Amino acid sequence: MSETNGITANGVSEQTHTPSQRYLSTRGEDSGLSFEEVVLKGLATDGGLYIPEEIPQAADWQSWKDLSFVDLAFNILSLYISPAEIPPADLKDIIQRSYATFRSEQVTPLIHLKDNIHLLELFHGPTFAFKDVALQFLGNLFEYFLVRRNAGKTGRDRYHLTVVGATSGDTGSAAIYGLRGKKDVSVFMLHPKGRVSPIQELQMTTVLDANVHNLAVAGNFDNCQDIVKALFADPEINATHRLGAVNSINWARILAQTVYYFHSYFALARSPAAPSGFKLGDKVRFSVPSGNFGDILAGYFAYRMGLPVDKLIVATNENDILDRFFKTGRYEKNTSSNSADPVKETLSPAMDILVSSNFERLLWFLAYEFAATAGLDDAWNKKQAGQEVSVWLRDLKTKGGFGPVHDDILSAGRRTFESERVSDEETLATIRDLYRQVGYVLDPHTAVGVEAARRSATRTPEGVPIISLSTAHPAKFAGAVNLALKDEEGFDFEAKVLPPEFVGLDKKEKRVQDVANDWKAVRDVVRAGVEEELKAAEASS
Numbered sequence: 001m002s003e004t005n006g007i008t009a010n011g012v013s014e015q016t017h018t019p020s021q022r023y024l025s026t027r028g029e030d031s032g033l034s035f036e037e038v039v040l041k042g043l044a045t046d047g048g049l050y051i052p053e054e055i056p057q058a059a060d061w062q063s064w065k066d067l068s069f070v071d072l073a074f075n076i077l078s079l080y081i082s083p084a085e086i087p088p089a090d091l092k093d094i095i096q097r098s099y100a101t102f103r104s105e106q107v108t109p110l111i112h113l114k115d116n117i118h119l120l121e122l123f124h125g126p127t128f129a130f131k132d133v134a135l136q137f138l139g140n141l142f143e144y145f146l147v148r149r150n151a152g153k154t155g156r157d158r159y160h161l162t163v164v165g166a167t168s169g170d171t172g173s174a175a176i177y178g179l180r181g182k183k184d185v186s187v188f189m190l191h192p193k194g195r196v197s198p199i200q201e202l203q204m205t206t207v208l209d210a211n212v213h214n215l216a217v218a219g220n221f222d223n224c225q226d227i228v229k230a231l232f233a234d235p236e237i238n239a240t241h242r243l244g245a246v247n248s249i250n251w252a253r254i255l256a257q258t259v260y261y262f263h264s265y266f267a268l269a270r271s272p273a274a275p276s277g278f279k280l281g282d283k284v285r286f287s288v289p290s291g292n293f294g295d296i297l298a299g300y301f302a303y304r305m306g307l308p309v310d311k312l313i314v315a316t317n318e319n320d321i322l323d324r325f326f327k328t329g330r331y332e333k334n335t336s337s338n339s340a341d342p343v344k345e346t347l348s349p350a351m352d353i354l355v356s357s358n359f360e361r362l363l364w365f366l367a368y369e370f371a372a373t374a375g376l377d378d379a380w381n382k383k384q385a386g387q388e389v390s391v392w393l394r395d396l397k398t399k400g401g402f403g404p405v406h407d408d409i410l411s412a413g414r415r416t417f418e419s420e421r422v423s424d425e426e427t428l429a430t431i432r433d434l435y436r437q438v439g440y441v442l443d444p445h446t447a448v449g450v451e452a453a454r455r456s457a458t459r460t461p462e463g464v465p466i467i468s469l470s471t472a473h474p475a476k477f478a479g480a481v482n483l484a485l486k487d488e489e490g491f492d493f494e495a496k497v498l499p500p501e502f503v504g505l506d507k508k509e510k511r512v513q514d515v516a517n518d519w520k521a522v523r524d525v526v527r528a529g530v531e532e533e534l535k536a537a538e539a540s541s
């Protein structure tokens with residue numbers, strides 16, 4: 001970071017921002033940014049992802065044990081957001097409004113599933129998936145920044161945010177619900193045509209607000225993600241539009257998700273189902289169904305802040321790039337498939353992914369830790385980490401992978417993480433088992449996490465409980481749930497699983513546009529859509 005008189009190259013003051021409130025890019029070319037800048041930019045100019053310069057230590061985390069979700073979120077987020085940027089009362093208000101939309105008073109309740117395994121239900125938000133926790137917050141955050149930036153401005157002088165996102169189903173609807181109808185924001189959500197569940201598709205396409213544009217791409221999720229990254233890297237559209245990100249490349253997504261790791265830990269410590277004698281400071285494991293590595297990365301931040309985590313269990317489906325990394329040290333796209341599409345379609349489609357974009361953030365921390373063993377100064381360590389990550393990511397793009405990484409880097413990763421790959425057959429068996437054993441219906445993604453937790457439990461030190469993250473409501477994945485449970489006596493999907501909010505969705509009007517798997521074609525659609533909205537806004541003002 002180049003600085004003059006305590007002011008960073010990007011204008012952030014050292015007096016008002018602690019190192020955990022200043023941000024840099026994982027590829028080393030961009031640093032000294034404020035929270036507002038990284039939230040509005042999404043992806044760094046050098047193609048990297050933003051991370052805080054330092055992970056703050058929550059020295060007094062135990063004193064947070066009885067806080068409500070909102071108060072806990074306020075304490076955690078304040079460590080990463082300078083009060084000079086968002087005054088505390090405003091931050092509290094944004095958080096409060098974001099979680100007032102949840103159906104559960106606890107926001108993310110923890111229930112005891114079976115034996116040593118507890119389930120963290122993250123699906124009580126508007127779209128019934130864990131993404132709501134971050135995207136309700138991000139929607140309000142965008143609104144807050146835009147209102148401030150646009151004070152006194154009219155017409156084309158207003159700061160207009162053009163959000164482009166890729167979804168395999170859940171991010172799409174959660175982002176749309178977080179941003180629908182918001183002033184000065186257009187949302188273009190790309191999903192792989194025919195490869196999201198029917199309910200997920202309906203949740204997105206039945207939202208008819210003028211600022212919401214659903215684009216069905218002829219391709220898979222990775223194609224959608226690549227189009228989004230190509231748009232962010234394109235100087236032409238960046239010269240005319242301010243692009244914004246709602247995918248977990250946006251730092252605010254990760255940050256908001258750290259809260260439920262703490263919240264569930266405290267809920268467990270209070271629970272009569274906790275192992276006998278369990279007390280604050282004792283370790284837990286978290287099992288996380290993983291695709292883009294955003295959710296589990298939030299757990300890594302919670303751990304680095306001081307939460308007593310024994311292990312973070314990366315649970316993948318048959319699209320297992322992450323599992324293969326933790327087993328071999330190689331991060332490689334799976335090109336062994338004979339089919340033209342190397343992404344396998346599974347029963348947990350939200351995790352059907354070739355490359356996990358957030359893994360880059362973990363790689364940076366592992367490379368940084370490794371560089372620090374050389375004992376040089378911190379600026380050098382950060383520079384080294386940025387260079388290492390840039391080379392890895394270049395090789396991923398040009399050669400389809402990299403590795404094996406240095407033994408010390410892999411060992412450092414394995415100190416915190418372990419991984420499991422769960423097949424479709426095992427996913428169905430897990431849904432069935434848990435239904436038979438405790439009468440609970442798991443969604444297929446959650447089942448991947450629970451199966452990984454069950455395997456991990458056989459290796460877990462005595463008395464270490466496992467919190468398994470339940471990332472979606474089972475009604476979102478009727479196909480897989482019915483496949484697993486259709487022959488179970490007395491099972492009735494409509495009566496046992498379907499929430500009233502989903503009934504009749506298929507009768508509603510829909511809006512969606514088919515697009516080719518071609519980023520330039522998508523760029524044209526985005527430009528035309530924004531223009532139409534701006535003209536309509538001008539006409540009505």
Ligand SMILES: Cc1ncc(COP(=O)(O)O)c(C=O)c1O
Pocket residue numbers: 129169170171248289290291292293294295296350351445446471472
């Ligand atoms: C239901 C569900 N479970 C798990 C995941 C994987 O989460 P992540 O991409 O953060 O690893 C997703 C997608 O993001 C999802 O929608």
Ligand SMILES: N[C@@H](CCOP(=O)(O)O)C(=O)O
Pocket residue numbers: 166167168169170171172246247248249291292294350351
């Ligand atoms: N599984 C995701 C894919 C996008 O992931 P994100 O967390 O980076 O937004 C989805 O539900 O769309």
